[in-house]
Amino acid sequence: MIKYTEEPNCKECNISFKTIFKKLTPEQLEFIYNKKNCLNFKKGDVIYEEGNRTNGIYCLYKGIIKIYKTGIEGREQIIKFGKPGDVFGYRSVINREPACTSVKVIDDAVVCFIPTLDLYLLLKENSEFGIELLQIACQELGEANNYLTDIAQKSVRERLAEVLLHLKNDFGINKDGVINIALTREELANIIGTATESAIRLLSEFKSDNIIEVQGRNIKLIDINKLKRISNIF
Amino acid sequence: MIKYTEEPNCKECNISFKTIFKKLTPEQLEFIYNKKNCLNFKKGDVIYEEGNRTNGIYCLYKGIIKIYKTGIEGREQIIKFGKPGDVFGYRSVINREPACTSVKVIDDAVVCFIPTLDLYLLLKENSEFGIELLQIACQELGEANNYLTDIAQKSVRERLAEVLLHLKNDFGINKDGVINIALTREELANIIGTATESAIRLLSEFKSDNIIEVQGRNIKLIDINKLKRISNIF
DNA sequence: CGCACCGTTGATTAAACTCAACCTATGTGG
DNA sequence: CCACATAGGTTGAGTTTAATCAACGGTGCG
Numbered sequence: 001m002i003k004y005t006e007e008p009n010c011k012e013c014n015i016s017f018k019t020i021f022k023k024l025t026p027e028q029l030e031f032i033y034n035k036k037n038c039l040n041f042k043k044g045d046v047i048y049e050e051g052n053r054t055n056g057i058y059c060l061y062k063g064i065i066k067i068y069k070t071g072i073e074g075r076e077q078i079i080k081f082g083k084p085g086d087v088f089g090y091r092s093v094i095n096r097e098p099a100c101t102s103v104k105v106i107d108d109a110v111v112c113f114i115p116t117l118d119l120y121l122l123l124k125e126n127s128e129f130g131i132e133l134l135q136i137a138c139q140e141l142g143e144a145n146n147y148l149t150d151i152a153q154k155s156v157r158e159r160l161a162e163v164l165l166h167l168k169n170d171f172g173i174n175k176d177g178v179i180n181i182a183l184t185r186e187e188l189a190n191i192i193g194t195a196t197e198s199a200i201r202l203l204s205e206f207k208s209d210n211i212i213e214v215q216g217r218n219i220k221l222i223d224i225n226k227l228k229r230i231s232n233i234f
Numbered sequence: 235m236i237k238y239t240e241e242p243n244c245k246e247c248n249i250s251f252k253t254i255f256k257k258l259t260p261e262q263l264e265f266i267y268n269k270k271n272c273l274n275f276k277k278g279d280v281i282y283e284e285g286n287r288t289n290g291i292y293c294l295y296k297g298i299i300k301i302y303k304t305g306i307e308g309r310e311q312i313i314k315f316g317k318p319g320d321v322f323g324y325r326s327v328i329n330r331e332p333a334c335t336s337v338k339v340i341d342d343a344v345v346c347f348i349p350t351l352d353l354y355l356l357l358k359e360n361s362e363f364g365i366e367l368l369q370i371a372c373q374e375l376g377e378a379n380n381y382l383t384d385i386a387q388k389s390v391r392e393r394l395a396e397v398l399l400h401l402k403n404d405f406g407i408n409k410d411g412v413i414n415i416a417l418t419r420e421e422l423a424n425i426i427g428t429a430t431e432s433a434i435r436l437l438s439e440f441k442s443d444n445i446i447e448v449q450g451r452n453i454k455l456i457d458i459n460k461l462k463r464i465s466n467i468f
Numbered sequence: 469c470g471c472a473c474c475g476t477t478g479a480t481t482a483a484a485c486t487c488a489a490c491c492t493a494t495g496t497g498g
Numbered sequence: 499c500c501a502c503a504t505a506g507g508t509t510g511a512g513t514t515t516a517a518t519c520a521a522c523g524g525t526g527c528g
Contacts, residue, residue, distance in 0.1 A: 069379060090372070123364075124365075130357075130368060131358075134371060137368060138325045138328045138329050139329055141325055141371055142329065142331070144382060147382060148311065148382050149311040151385050151386050152385050154305075154306065156516065184474070185476090186475095193386025194517085196475085197516090197517080201476090389484090390484070391483095429486075434507065435508090
Protein backbone atom coordinates (compact mmCIF):
# COMPACT_ATOMS: atom_id res chain seq x y z
CA MET A 1 0.00 0.00 0.00
CA ILE A 2 1.87 3.05 -1.24
CA LYS A 3 0.69 6.56 -1.96
CA TYR A 4 -0.32 6.91 -5.60
CA THR A 5 1.70 9.47 -7.50
CA GLU A 6 -0.98 10.66 -9.92
CA GLU A 7 -3.79 11.82 -7.65
CA PRO A 8 -7.10 11.14 -9.37
CA ASN A 9 -9.08 14.32 -9.60
CA CYS A 10 -12.52 13.96 -8.07
CA LYS A 11 -14.07 16.29 -10.60
CA GLU A 12 -12.92 14.24 -13.58
CA CYS A 13 -13.68 11.00 -11.80
CA ASN A 14 -17.18 12.22 -11.23
CA ILE A 15 -17.67 12.89 -14.91
CA SER A 16 -16.24 9.63 -16.19
CA PHE A 17 -17.86 7.31 -13.66
CA LYS A 18 -20.96 9.06 -12.30
CA THR A 19 -19.98 8.31 -8.74
CA ILE A 20 -22.04 8.97 -5.63
CA PHE A 21 -20.39 12.39 -5.50
CA LYS A 22 -22.25 13.73 -8.50
CA LYS A 23 -24.67 15.74 -6.37
CA LEU A 24 -21.94 17.56 -4.46
CA THR A 25 -21.40 21.28 -5.00
CA PRO A 26 -18.07 22.28 -6.56
CA GLU A 27 -16.90 23.39 -3.11
CA GLN A 28 -17.84 20.08 -1.55
CA LEU A 29 -16.10 18.22 -4.33
CA GLU A 30 -13.00 20.30 -3.67
CA PHE A 31 -13.35 19.47 0.02
CA ILE A 32 -13.38 15.74 -0.72
CA TYR A 33 -10.48 16.13 -3.08
CA ASN A 34 -8.41 17.72 -0.33
CA LYS A 35 -9.44 15.29 2.36
CA LYS A 36 -9.18 12.05 0.43
CA ASN A 37 -6.15 9.89 0.47
CA CYS A 38 -5.14 7.98 -2.63
CA LEU A 39 -3.80 4.46 -2.25
CA ASN A 40 -2.17 2.01 -4.58
CA PHE A 41 -2.71 -1.71 -4.22
CA LYS A 42 -1.18 -4.70 -5.98
CA LYS A 43 -3.04 -7.83 -7.02
CA GLY A 44 -3.57 -10.01 -4.00
CA ASP A 45 -3.40 -7.16 -1.47
CA VAL A 46 -6.11 -7.05 1.17
CA ILE A 47 -7.70 -3.63 1.56
CA TYR A 48 -9.59 -4.48 4.73
CA GLU A 49 -10.61 -7.59 6.54
CA GLU A 50 -13.84 -8.88 8.08
CA GLY A 51 -14.11 -8.09 11.76
CA ASN A 52 -11.78 -5.10 11.68
CA ARG A 53 -12.89 -1.54 12.18
CA THR A 54 -12.42 0.79 9.27
CA ASN A 55 -12.39 4.55 9.51
CA GLY A 56 -13.57 5.65 6.13
CA ILE A 57 -15.03 4.59 2.84
CA TYR A 58 -13.31 3.65 -0.39
CA CYS A 59 -13.87 4.71 -3.95
CA LEU A 60 -12.26 2.61 -6.66
CA TYR A 61 -10.50 4.57 -9.37
CA LYS A 62 -8.75 1.77 -11.21
CA GLY A 63 -8.60 -2.02 -11.07
CA ILE A 64 -10.91 -4.73 -9.80
CA ILE A 65 -11.59 -5.85 -6.26
CA LYS A 66 -13.59 -8.68 -4.76
CA ILE A 67 -15.77 -8.37 -1.68
CA TYR A 68 -16.25 -11.60 0.21
CA LYS A 69 -17.12 -13.20 3.50
CA THR A 70 -15.20 -15.99 5.12
CA GLY A 71 -17.51 -18.87 5.97
CA ILE A 72 -17.22 -22.45 7.11
CA GLU A 73 -13.65 -23.74 7.25
CA GLY A 74 -12.28 -20.56 5.74
CA ARG A 75 -14.12 -20.89 2.47
CA GLU A 76 -14.76 -17.55 0.90
CA GLN A 77 -18.16 -16.56 -0.36
CA ILE A 78 -17.79 -13.82 -2.91
CA ILE A 79 -20.52 -11.23 -2.43
CA LYS A 80 -19.66 -8.97 -5.33
CA PHE A 81 -16.89 -7.42 -7.38
CA GLY A 82 -15.98 -3.76 -7.54
CA LYS A 83 -14.97 -1.87 -10.64
CA PRO A 84 -13.89 1.73 -11.25
CA GLY A 85 -16.43 4.19 -9.89
CA ASP A 86 -17.75 1.83 -7.21
CA VAL A 87 -17.72 2.76 -3.54
CA PHE A 88 -17.28 0.15 -0.87
CA GLY A 89 -16.76 -0.12 2.84
CA TYR A 90 -19.60 2.26 3.67
CA ARG A 91 -21.76 -0.29 5.42
CA SER A 92 -19.58 -0.63 8.51
CA VAL A 93 -18.95 3.12 8.62
CA ILE A 94 -22.65 3.95 8.50
CA ASN A 95 -23.59 1.34 11.07
CA ARG A 96 -20.50 1.95 13.22
CA GLU A 97 -19.76 -1.74 13.21
CA PRO A 98 -16.73 -3.84 12.29
CA ALA A 99 -16.56 -4.78 8.62
CA CYS A 100 -18.70 -7.80 7.77
CA THR A 101 -16.74 -8.53 4.60
CA SER A 102 -13.14 -8.56 3.41
CA VAL A 103 -11.87 -6.87 0.27
CA LYS A 104 -9.04 -8.22 -1.85
CA VAL A 105 -7.51 -6.84 -5.02
CA ILE A 106 -7.97 -8.89 -8.19
CA ASP A 107 -6.47 -6.43 -10.68
CA ASP A 108 -3.97 -3.81 -9.50
CA ALA A 109 -6.03 -1.07 -7.96
CA VAL A 110 -5.97 2.65 -7.23
CA VAL A 111 -8.36 3.54 -4.46
CA CYS A 112 -9.37 6.81 -2.84
CA PHE A 113 -10.01 6.75 0.86
CA ILE A 114 -12.40 9.23 2.48
CA PRO A 115 -12.28 9.46 6.28
CA THR A 116 -15.47 8.81 8.21
CA LEU A 117 -15.53 12.26 9.73
CA ASP A 118 -15.41 14.04 6.40
CA LEU A 119 -18.04 11.70 4.97
CA TYR A 120 -20.37 12.55 7.83
CA LEU A 121 -19.80 16.26 7.36
CA LEU A 122 -20.99 15.94 3.80
CA LEU A 123 -23.89 13.68 4.70
CA LYS A 124 -25.20 16.24 7.17
CA GLU A 125 -24.56 19.20 4.94
CA ASN A 126 -25.97 17.79 1.73
CA SER A 127 -29.03 15.61 1.98
CA GLU A 128 -28.92 14.86 -1.77
CA PHE A 129 -25.60 13.18 -1.20
CA GLY A 130 -27.14 11.01 1.47
CA ILE A 131 -29.94 10.02 -0.89
CA GLU A 132 -27.32 9.11 -3.46
CA LEU A 133 -25.59 6.78 -1.03
CA LEU A 134 -28.96 5.43 0.04
CA GLN A 135 -29.65 4.57 -3.58
CA ILE A 136 -26.40 2.61 -3.81
CA ALA A 137 -27.26 0.71 -0.65
CA CYS A 138 -30.77 -0.04 -1.91
CA GLN A 139 -29.46 -1.23 -5.23
CA GLU A 140 -27.03 -3.60 -3.51
CA LEU A 141 -29.84 -4.77 -1.28
CA GLY A 142 -31.95 -5.64 -4.31
CA GLU A 143 -29.08 -7.53 -5.88
CA ALA A 144 -28.42 -9.38 -2.64
CA ASN A 145 -32.06 -10.47 -2.48
CA ASN A 146 -31.98 -11.75 -6.04
CA TYR A 147 -28.78 -13.56 -5.39
CA LEU A 148 -30.18 -15.12 -2.25
CA THR A 149 -33.18 -16.51 -4.09
CA ASP A 150 -30.96 -17.86 -6.85
CA ILE A 151 -28.62 -19.67 -4.50
CA ALA A 152 -31.54 -21.04 -2.54
CA GLN A 153 -33.51 -22.27 -5.52
CA LYS A 154 -31.36 -22.76 -8.60
CA SER A 155 -28.99 -25.60 -9.43
CA VAL A 156 -25.26 -25.06 -9.69
CA ARG A 157 -25.55 -25.35 -13.46
CA GLU A 158 -28.14 -22.59 -13.63
CA ARG A 159 -26.12 -20.38 -11.33
CA LEU A 160 -22.92 -20.79 -13.32
CA ALA A 161 -24.69 -19.73 -16.50
CA GLU A 162 -26.16 -16.74 -14.70
CA VAL A 163 -22.85 -15.68 -13.18
CA LEU A 164 -21.16 -15.76 -16.58
CA LEU A 165 -23.85 -13.46 -17.95
CA HIS A 166 -23.52 -11.12 -14.96
CA LEU A 167 -19.76 -10.94 -15.37
CA LYS A 168 -20.24 -10.07 -19.01
CA ASN A 169 -22.66 -7.29 -18.12
CA ASP A 170 -20.51 -5.89 -15.34
CA PHE A 171 -17.09 -6.07 -16.94
CA GLY A 172 -17.84 -6.32 -20.65
CA ILE A 173 -16.05 -8.38 -23.26
CA ASN A 174 -12.97 -7.56 -25.30
CA LYS A 175 -12.69 -7.63 -29.10
CA ASP A 176 -12.34 -11.43 -29.04
CA GLY A 177 -15.49 -11.87 -27.01
CA VAL A 178 -13.58 -12.75 -23.85
CA ILE A 179 -15.02 -11.54 -20.53
CA ASN A 180 -12.88 -8.74 -19.11
CA ILE A 181 -12.25 -10.37 -15.77
CA ALA A 182 -9.91 -13.27 -15.13
CA LEU A 183 -10.89 -15.43 -12.19
CA THR A 184 -9.44 -18.64 -10.87
CA ARG A 185 -11.73 -21.65 -10.94
CA GLU A 186 -11.89 -21.44 -7.19
CA GLU A 187 -13.09 -17.84 -7.30
CA LEU A 188 -15.73 -18.75 -9.84
CA ALA A 189 -16.87 -21.53 -7.53
CA ASN A 190 -16.92 -19.12 -4.61
CA ILE A 191 -19.32 -16.79 -6.36
CA ILE A 192 -21.66 -19.61 -7.26
CA GLY A 193 -21.36 -21.21 -3.88
CA THR A 194 -20.11 -24.61 -4.96
CA ALA A 195 -16.99 -26.78 -4.88
CA THR A 196 -14.13 -25.93 -7.23
CA GLU A 197 -14.40 -29.32 -8.91
CA SER A 198 -18.07 -28.81 -9.65
CA ALA A 199 -17.40 -25.46 -11.28
CA ILE A 200 -14.66 -27.02 -13.41
CA ARG A 201 -16.88 -29.89 -14.49
CA LEU A 202 -19.66 -27.56 -15.54
CA LEU A 203 -17.26 -25.30 -17.44
CA SER A 204 -16.10 -28.38 -19.34
CA GLU A 205 -19.70 -29.30 -20.07
CA PHE A 206 -20.46 -25.82 -21.38
CA LYS A 207 -17.32 -26.07 -23.48
CA SER A 208 -18.27 -29.36 -25.08
CA ASP A 209 -21.79 -28.03 -25.68
CA ASN A 210 -20.22 -25.12 -27.60
CA ILE A 211 -21.65 -22.56 -25.22
CA ILE A 212 -18.30 -21.14 -24.17
CA GLU A 213 -14.61 -21.38 -25.06
CA VAL A 214 -11.97 -21.47 -22.39
CA GLN A 215 -8.29 -20.51 -22.53
CA GLY A 216 -6.90 -20.68 -19.05
CA ARG A 217 -8.75 -18.03 -17.10
CA ASN A 218 -10.17 -16.39 -20.18
CA ILE A 219 -13.75 -17.29 -20.85
CA LYS A 220 -15.34 -16.50 -24.18
CA LEU A 221 -19.11 -16.61 -24.49
CA ILE A 222 -20.21 -18.26 -27.72
CA ASP A 223 -23.92 -18.88 -27.31
CA ILE A 224 -25.45 -16.27 -25.06
CA ASN A 225 -29.03 -17.33 -25.75
CA LYS A 226 -28.28 -20.84 -24.60
CA LEU A 227 -26.71 -19.42 -21.46
CA LYS A 228 -29.82 -17.37 -20.82
CA ARG A 229 -31.99 -20.41 -21.29
CA ILE A 230 -29.86 -22.47 -18.93
CA SER A 231 -29.73 -19.74 -16.31
CA ASN A 232 -33.52 -19.49 -16.18
CA ILE A 233 -33.77 -15.71 -16.41
CA PHE A 234 -36.43 -14.32 -18.65
CA MET B 235 -57.70 -3.37 3.15
CA ILE B 236 -59.78 -0.98 5.25
CA LYS B 237 -58.94 2.25 7.00
CA TYR B 238 -57.95 1.67 10.61
CA THR B 239 -60.16 3.37 13.14
CA GLU B 240 -57.62 4.09 15.84
CA GLU B 241 -54.98 6.08 14.03
CA PRO B 242 -51.60 5.26 15.55
CA ASN B 243 -49.94 8.43 16.73
CA CYS B 244 -46.48 8.85 15.21
CA LYS B 245 -45.13 10.49 18.35
CA GLU B 246 -46.04 7.57 20.57
CA CYS B 247 -45.01 5.07 17.95
CA ASN B 248 -41.64 6.71 17.82
CA ILE B 249 -41.17 6.35 21.53
CA SER B 250 -42.27 2.75 21.80
CA PHE B 251 -40.46 1.41 18.72
CA LYS B 252 -37.56 3.78 17.98
CA THR B 253 -38.51 4.01 14.33
CA ILE B 254 -36.56 5.72 11.58
CA PHE B 255 -38.53 8.85 12.42
CA LYS B 256 -36.77 9.43 15.70
CA LYS B 257 -34.56 12.18 14.28
CA LEU B 258 -37.47 14.22 12.96
CA THR B 259 -38.37 17.54 14.52
CA PRO B 260 -41.76 17.74 16.27
CA GLU B 261 -43.07 19.68 13.27
CA GLN B 262 -41.85 17.07 10.83
CA LEU B 263 -43.38 14.33 12.94
CA GLU B 264 -46.65 16.21 12.88
CA PHE B 265 -46.28 16.53 9.12
CA ILE B 266 -45.90 12.77 8.74
CA TYR B 267 -48.79 12.19 11.06
CA ASN B 268 -51.03 14.29 8.86
CA LYS B 269 -49.82 12.85 5.60
CA LYS B 270 -49.75 9.19 6.49
CA ASN B 271 -52.57 6.84 5.78
CA CYS B 272 -53.34 4.03 8.16
CA LEU B 273 -54.36 0.66 6.77
CA ASN B 274 -55.71 -2.48 8.27
CA PHE B 275 -54.83 -5.90 6.84
CA LYS B 276 -56.04 -9.38 7.64
CA LYS B 277 -53.88 -12.48 7.75
CA GLY B 278 -53.17 -13.64 4.22
CA ASP B 279 -53.65 -10.20 2.64
CA VAL B 280 -51.00 -9.08 0.19
CA ILE B 281 -49.74 -5.55 0.84
CA TYR B 282 -47.83 -5.25 -2.41
CA GLU B 283 -46.52 -7.58 -5.03
CA GLU B 284 -43.22 -8.08 -6.82
CA GLY B 285 -43.08 -6.25 -10.12
CA ASN B 286 -45.66 -3.63 -9.21
CA ARG B 287 -44.88 0.00 -8.65
CA THR B 288 -45.54 1.34 -5.18
CA ASN B 289 -45.95 4.98 -4.31
CA GLY B 290 -44.84 5.17 -0.75
CA ILE B 291 -43.25 3.33 2.13
CA TYR B 292 -44.84 1.34 4.91
CA CYS B 293 -44.33 1.37 8.63
CA LEU B 294 -45.69 -1.56 10.59
CA TYR B 295 -47.60 -0.65 13.72
CA LYS B 296 -49.05 -4.01 14.65
CA GLY B 297 -48.86 -7.59 13.41
CA ILE B 298 -46.29 -9.58 11.44
CA ILE B 299 -45.56 -9.56 7.73
CA LYS B 300 -43.31 -11.64 5.51
CA ILE B 301 -41.22 -10.23 2.69
CA TYR B 302 -40.46 -12.72 -0.05
CA LYS B 303 -39.47 -13.20 -3.65
CA THR B 304 -41.15 -15.58 -6.04
CA GLY B 305 -38.59 -17.84 -7.66
CA ILE B 306 -38.56 -20.97 -9.79
CA GLU B 307 -41.99 -22.45 -10.36
CA GLY B 308 -43.62 -20.01 -8.00
CA ARG B 309 -41.72 -21.10 -4.94
CA GLU B 310 -41.39 -18.30 -2.47
CA GLN B 311 -38.09 -17.42 -0.92
CA ILE B 312 -38.69 -15.58 2.31
CA ILE B 313 -36.21 -12.72 2.66
CA LYS B 314 -37.25 -11.51 6.07
CA PHE B 315 -40.11 -10.88 8.43
CA GLY B 316 -41.34 -7.52 9.63
CA LYS B 317 -42.52 -6.74 13.14
CA PRO B 318 -43.93 -3.58 14.74
CA GLY B 319 -41.66 -0.60 14.20
CA ASP B 320 -40.16 -1.94 10.98
CA VAL B 321 -40.31 -0.01 7.74
CA PHE B 322 -40.52 -1.75 4.40
CA GLY B 323 -41.08 -1.00 0.77
CA TYR B 324 -38.49 1.79 0.73
CA ARG B 325 -36.11 0.06 -1.67
CA SER B 326 -38.28 0.44 -4.75
CA VAL B 327 -39.28 3.97 -3.78
CA ILE B 328 -35.67 5.08 -3.36
CA ASN B 329 -34.52 3.41 -6.57
CA ARG B 330 -37.67 4.33 -8.48
CA GLU B 331 -38.05 0.74 -9.58
CA PRO B 332 -40.86 -1.79 -9.35
CA ALA B 333 -40.90 -3.76 -6.12
CA CYS B 334 -38.47 -6.69 -6.15
CA THR B 335 -40.32 -8.47 -3.35
CA SER B 336 -43.88 -9.18 -2.27
CA VAL B 337 -45.27 -8.61 1.20
CA LYS B 338 -47.93 -10.77 2.79
CA VAL B 339 -49.53 -10.53 6.21
CA ILE B 340 -48.85 -13.37 8.65
CA ASP B 341 -50.55 -11.88 11.72
CA ASP B 342 -53.32 -9.29 11.30
CA ALA B 343 -51.52 -6.03 10.66
CA VAL B 344 -51.96 -2.31 11.05
CA VAL B 345 -49.69 -0.42 8.69
CA CYS B 346 -49.02 3.27 8.11
CA PHE B 347 -48.41 4.35 4.54
CA ILE B 348 -46.29 7.39 3.76
CA PRO B 349 -46.50 8.70 0.18
CA THR B 350 -43.27 8.93 -1.81
CA LEU B 351 -43.56 12.68 -2.26
CA ASP B 352 -43.80 13.38 1.45
CA LEU B 353 -40.95 11.00 2.17
CA TYR B 354 -38.75 12.85 -0.30
CA LEU B 355 -39.66 16.20 1.24
CA LEU B 356 -38.40 14.97 4.57
CA LEU B 357 -35.32 13.34 3.10
CA LYS B 358 -34.29 16.63 1.49
CA GLU B 359 -35.17 18.73 4.48
CA ASN B 360 -33.60 16.62 7.17
CA SER B 361 -30.34 14.89 6.34
CA GLU B 362 -30.33 13.07 9.69
CA PHE B 363 -33.50 11.33 8.63
CA GLY B 364 -31.76 10.17 5.46
CA ILE B 365 -28.88 8.83 7.47
CA GLU B 366 -31.35 6.97 9.63
CA LEU B 367 -32.90 5.29 6.60
CA LEU B 368 -29.41 4.63 5.24
CA GLN B 369 -28.61 2.82 8.46
CA ILE B 370 -31.64 0.60 8.07
CA ALA B 371 -30.66 -0.23 4.51
CA CYS B 372 -27.06 -0.98 5.54
CA GLN B 373 -28.22 -3.19 8.35
CA GLU B 374 -30.43 -5.18 6.01
CA LEU B 375 -27.56 -5.38 3.57
CA GLY B 376 -25.32 -6.88 6.23
CA GLU B 377 -27.99 -9.41 7.15
CA ALA B 378 -28.51 -10.31 3.49
CA ASN B 379 -24.80 -10.95 3.09
CA ASN B 380 -24.68 -13.20 6.12
CA TYR B 381 -27.72 -15.04 4.94
CA LEU B 382 -26.22 -15.49 1.48
CA THR B 383 -23.08 -17.06 2.88
CA ASP B 384 -25.12 -19.36 5.09
CA ILE B 385 -27.32 -20.63 2.30
CA ALA B 386 -24.30 -21.10 0.05
CA GLN B 387 -22.18 -22.93 2.56
CA LYS B 388 -24.24 -24.48 5.33
CA SER B 389 -26.31 -27.65 5.28
CA VAL B 390 -30.08 -27.56 5.62
CA ARG B 391 -29.73 -28.90 9.15
CA GLU B 392 -27.40 -26.09 10.16
CA ARG B 393 -29.65 -23.51 8.59
CA LEU B 394 -32.78 -24.78 10.31
CA ALA B 395 -31.07 -24.52 13.68
CA GLU B 396 -29.91 -21.02 12.86
CA VAL B 397 -33.33 -19.89 11.68
CA LEU B 398 -34.96 -21.11 14.88
CA LEU B 399 -32.48 -19.06 16.88
CA HIS B 400 -33.07 -16.01 14.72
CA LEU B 401 -36.83 -16.30 15.11
CA LYS B 402 -36.39 -16.49 18.85
CA ASN B 403 -34.25 -13.34 18.84
CA ASP B 404 -36.56 -11.41 16.56
CA PHE B 405 -39.93 -12.36 17.99
CA GLY B 406 -39.11 -13.61 21.46
CA ILE B 407 -40.67 -16.51 23.33
CA ASN B 408 -43.78 -16.63 25.48
CA LYS B 409 -44.01 -17.85 29.07
CA ASP B 410 -44.01 -21.48 27.89
CA GLY B 411 -40.83 -21.02 25.87
CA VAL B 412 -42.69 -21.10 22.56
CA ILE B 413 -41.42 -18.83 19.78
CA ASN B 414 -43.84 -15.94 19.22
CA ILE B 415 -44.35 -16.58 15.53
CA ALA B 416 -46.42 -19.38 14.05
CA LEU B 417 -45.25 -20.48 10.62
CA THR B 418 -46.41 -23.28 8.38
CA ARG B 419 -43.83 -25.95 7.60
CA GLU B 420 -43.75 -24.64 4.09
CA GLU B 421 -42.90 -21.14 5.26
CA LEU B 422 -40.18 -22.49 7.47
CA ALA B 423 -38.79 -24.35 4.47
CA ASN B 424 -39.02 -21.20 2.37
CA ILE B 425 -36.83 -19.28 4.76
CA ILE B 426 -34.21 -22.00 4.85
CA GLY B 427 -34.38 -22.56 1.14
CA THR B 428 -35.30 -26.23 1.15
CA ALA B 429 -38.19 -28.56 0.39
CA THR B 430 -41.08 -28.70 2.84
CA GLU B 431 -40.48 -32.39 3.44
CA SER B 432 -36.86 -31.77 4.35
CA ALA B 433 -37.84 -29.14 6.89
CA ILE B 434 -40.40 -31.51 8.42
CA ARG B 435 -37.92 -34.36 8.64
CA LEU B 436 -35.35 -32.19 10.38
CA LEU B 437 -37.91 -30.82 12.82
CA SER B 438 -38.77 -34.42 13.72
CA GLU B 439 -35.09 -35.16 14.20
CA PHE B 440 -34.65 -32.16 16.49
CA LYS B 441 -37.71 -33.30 18.37
CA SER B 442 -36.44 -36.82 18.95
CA ASP B 443 -33.06 -35.39 19.96
CA ASN B 444 -34.87 -33.34 22.63
CA ILE B 445 -33.72 -30.08 21.16
CA ILE B 446 -37.20 -28.74 20.51
CA GLU B 447 -40.84 -29.57 21.23
CA VAL B 448 -43.50 -29.13 18.61
CA GLN B 449 -47.25 -28.60 18.96
CA GLY B 450 -48.67 -27.85 15.56
CA ARG B 451 -47.09 -24.59 14.51
CA ASN B 452 -45.80 -23.79 17.94
CA ILE B 453 -42.14 -24.51 18.39
CA LYS B 454 -40.59 -24.58 21.84
CA LEU B 455 -36.82 -24.43 22.15
CA ILE B 456 -35.53 -26.85 24.77
CA ASP B 457 -31.79 -26.96 24.27
CA ILE B 458 -30.52 -23.68 22.90
CA ASN B 459 -26.87 -24.55 23.32
CA LYS B 460 -27.29 -27.62 21.17
CA LEU B 461 -29.04 -25.49 18.55
CA LYS B 462 -26.13 -23.06 18.60
CA ARG B 463 -23.67 -25.89 18.19
CA ILE B 464 -25.62 -27.37 15.29
CA SER B 465 -26.05 -24.01 13.58
CA ASN B 466 -22.31 -23.38 13.57
CA ILE B 467 -22.41 -19.83 14.91
CA PHE B 468 -19.88 -18.93 17.53
C1' DC C 469 15.36 -28.34 -9.19
C1' DG C 470 11.67 -28.69 -6.43
C1' DC C 471 7.88 -26.63 -4.22
C1' DA C 472 3.41 -24.48 -4.43
C1' DC C 473 -0.56 -23.46 -6.69
C1' DC C 474 -3.91 -24.22 -10.07
C1' DG C 475 -6.59 -27.08 -13.02
C1' DT C 476 -8.58 -31.52 -14.38
C1' DT C 477 -10.75 -36.01 -14.12
C1' DG C 478 -12.53 -40.25 -11.94
C1' DA C 479 -14.79 -42.80 -8.25
C1' DT C 480 -17.44 -42.82 -4.30
C1' DT C 481 -20.44 -41.01 -0.90
C1' DA C 482 -23.70 -38.16 1.23
C1' DA C 483 -27.27 -34.80 1.22
C1' DA C 484 -31.39 -33.35 -0.18
C1' DC C 485 -35.15 -33.46 -3.70
C1' DT C 486 -39.01 -35.60 -5.82
C1' DC C 487 -42.83 -38.51 -5.99
C1' DA C 488 -46.32 -40.88 -3.75
C1' DA C 489 -49.37 -42.21 -0.35
C1' DC C 490 -51.87 -41.21 3.56
C1' DC C 491 -53.51 -38.71 7.71
C1' DT C 492 -55.69 -34.79 10.18
C1' DA C 493 -58.16 -30.65 10.88
C1' DT C 494 -61.07 -27.23 9.08
C1' DG C 495 -64.50 -25.33 6.60
C1' DT C 496 -68.36 -25.41 3.12
C1' DG C 497 -72.40 -26.46 0.63
C1' DG C 498 -76.17 -29.58 -0.07
C1' DC D 499 -75.74 -32.48 10.07
C1' DC D 500 -73.12 -34.95 7.10
C1' DA D 501 -70.23 -35.53 2.93
C1' DC D 502 -66.79 -33.80 0.77
C1' DA D 503 -63.15 -30.69 -0.53
C1' DT D 504 -59.00 -28.35 0.75
C1' DA D 505 -54.87 -27.33 2.98
C1' DG D 506 -51.38 -28.60 5.85
C1' DG D 507 -48.58 -32.19 7.87
C1' DT D 508 -46.00 -36.67 7.89
C1' DT D 509 -43.44 -40.67 6.34
C1' DG D 510 -41.25 -43.89 3.03
C1' DA D 511 -38.73 -45.08 -1.24
C1' DG D 512 -36.07 -44.00 -4.97
C1' DT D 513 -33.36 -40.74 -7.57
C1' DT D 514 -30.51 -36.86 -8.47
C1' DT D 515 -27.23 -33.57 -7.49
C1' DA D 516 -23.28 -32.09 -5.87
C1' DA D 517 -19.64 -32.76 -2.32
C1' DT D 518 -15.66 -35.24 -1.06
C1' DC D 519 -11.54 -37.81 -1.65
C1' DA D 520 -7.81 -39.00 -4.46
C1' DA D 521 -4.54 -38.91 -8.04
C1' DC D 522 -2.09 -36.51 -11.44
C1' DG D 523 -0.43 -32.92 -14.99
C1' DG D 524 1.06 -28.27 -15.97
C1' DT D 525 3.19 -23.80 -14.85
C1' DG D 526 5.81 -20.43 -12.65
C1' DC D 527 8.96 -18.92 -9.34
C1' DG D 528 12.57 -18.77 -5.72
